Amino acid sequence: MNATLTTAASMTAALPSFEQIRDAAARIAPYAHITPVLRSAALDALSGAELHFKCENLQHGGAFKFRGACNAVWALTDAQAAHGVVTHSSGNHGNALALAAGTRGIAAHVVVPEGAVRAKVEAIERAGAILHRCAPTQAAREAMSAEVQRTTGAVLVHPYADTMVMAGQGTLALELLQQVAGLDALITPVGGGGLASGVAIAAHGINPALTLFGAEPQGADDAAQSLTRGTRVTTVVPDTICDGLRALIGEPNLDALITVSDAETIAAMQWLWSELKLVVEVSSATVLAAILQQRERFAGRRVGVVLTGGNVDLHALPW
């Protein structure tokens, strides 16, 4: 059994039920924002579709990750919570866990790989986390997390392979479907798969006919490869500017995956900034890139578009 397979197995977590997502929505309601849904006549014209952008860049910590982290933190018993929580994250989940831990007054340990976006690491520090640096590999992240668990007793809150985290992410779909009537499709970026899993269960729990699309960068297309081969591919070495989407997926569970190039993503990011007037991070732009790449699949449809985050280094824009 090689290291990659060991790692993949350790990432397995039970998918949440629709009820667990509803419970999560009630649990995080005192702490999370109900984020707005924005539209743009220009982007509707550009895409030929009716796009409803769910603005998780306006969530606490600037990303949807606060939902999952907050649900995981508040699902702990007092005894479990006493020693704090720990995670490994390229940025937004670490920040979210620190903020969520703050709402409960417990410690957050965050394992940060070298090379993570500077603005995100600074935000994690400002959010009050205790940082632990490691090499930028999945194995190194998990080893350091295990070390911190052993020495502090902190509970691991995995960035995506965690039932409570997936349930929390799913709450954004509950919210979106309450905010916009008659959606017939929904598209999210695909990274670790925790967002897509939670969103799929929540969305199909409300409307089983809704088509769920995932957008994935070409340089980290493990989900697309997995879907094509019918088995989980865990050997992809991520090579993309989408720093939020480099993690390998847990469970592919989408109706269709669309692979986009970094160039398409950067162009879409500029459209979102200039027309929607929103600062979104590059990973978030994959969804619009996918829609613009495959206009015929979205034309005339009422599409929910998940903008996952807005944590950007303004001094290192990709254009």
Next chain:
Amino acid sequence: MNATLTTAASMTAALPSFEQIRDAAARIAPYAHITPVLRSAALDALSGAELHFKCENLQHGGAFKFRGACNAVWALTDAQAAHGVVTHSSGNHGNALALAAGTRGIAAHVVVPEGAVRAKVEAIERAGAILHRCAPTQAAREAMSAEVQRTTGAVLVHPYADTMVMAGQGTLALELLQQVAGLDALITPVGGGGLASGVAIAAHGINPALTLFGAEPQGADDAAQSLTRGTRVTTVVPDTICDGLRALIGEPNLDALITVSDAETIAAMQWLWSELKLVVEVSSATVLAAILQQRERFAGRRVGVVLTGGNVDLHALPW
């Protein structure tokens, strides 16, 4: 009588009544967005105040100007509207007038000074306007407008010295005070004064005790000079990166003016982008710059902050 005074006199327009602002709100309701009010825990902490950001960058055309233009266009009789409308504008008002004319199916002529922000001029063209270029002076703008009026019969809709335009801009304050209870102060950027005039009349019509602040760039501080001298100063030659605020003011009518440097404005713009996750243009950032410059005046207060627009050339950011 010199050219400057002639120009100043020609800019005079009757201030709208509170009733005219209420009428404007009803008139533009079918066409204008009710823009969201956003908050940021980080910016509250930074300022020591409770900041409620009115997001007019999310208005049609990416700026509050749509409100005034739309009110002016729909206040015309059919006979007046038949020959279209004309204006001179450094960008957002021209774009807004083109969009507003489009809602009524009439022609929009826009006089654009050389040196206007490229992204804005392109937006005006996309919005369907007929462009007329002129030199970048107030006199040249007004001369070209007069020429277009004479040759086409179009009705002039001045960017700010127009009762219906000011009434339209004032609707954003009506909306903001309905959205947020208990505001005790409000701050807007000051350019031509049309926004500040409309906002002051609307806000004081609802709550006479509300303190109204204006933020003005150092390089176009005609309003501050006018307030200090007790008489209108029309001789300032604008020298600021705040391209939306170079026009000279009509009527100073604020409780206090705060003058900010371009450096302070650029720093504030970065805070708005990184913490509020909003693309706002440099002129919009003057308000946060003013709050951060004079923290003690805003500390502990519940402040409405008008973010006027988000039309930015992403390839020419000021940092």
